[in-house]
Amino acid sequence: MERIARQAILVSIDETTEEFIKNFAVPVYDHSKITIENATEDYFIAGWISKTTGIPIRTRMIYIEKNN
Numbered sequence: 001m002e003r004i005a006r007q008a009i010l011v012s013i014d015e016t017t018e019e020f021i022k023n024f025a026v027p028v029y030d031h032s033k034i035t036i037e038n039a040t041e042d043y044f045i046a047g048w049i050s051k052t053t054g055i056p057i058r059t060r061m062i063y064i065e066k067n068n
Contacts, residue, residue, distance in 0.1 A: 002066065008040075009064040014047055014057050032060045040065045 001009050016030040036042060040063050047059030 002064075005066055007066055009062075009066070011062040011064075013060045013062070015044070015060060017055055017057065019053065019055060032058075036062050036064065038064055 001011070013032045015032040016028060021028045021030065032044075042060070042062050044058045044060050047057045049056050
């Protein structure tokens with residue numbers, strides 16, 4: 001992403017709930033927990049509610065400004 005971005009990168013990652021991880025058929029990793037060292041802003045918002053489980057899913061918003 002950094003190679004093709006002009007000025008900044010905005011990434012949104014949905015949080016994986018413990019229930020989803022336990023019930024999924026293959027191993028799952030919660031990428032919403034990765035560390036982004038050069039993030040200018042990094043926060044969670046109320047994302048959406050799963051229609052199948054009724055569980056609210058948070059969305060992590062990550063903003064990275066490029067150093068040109």
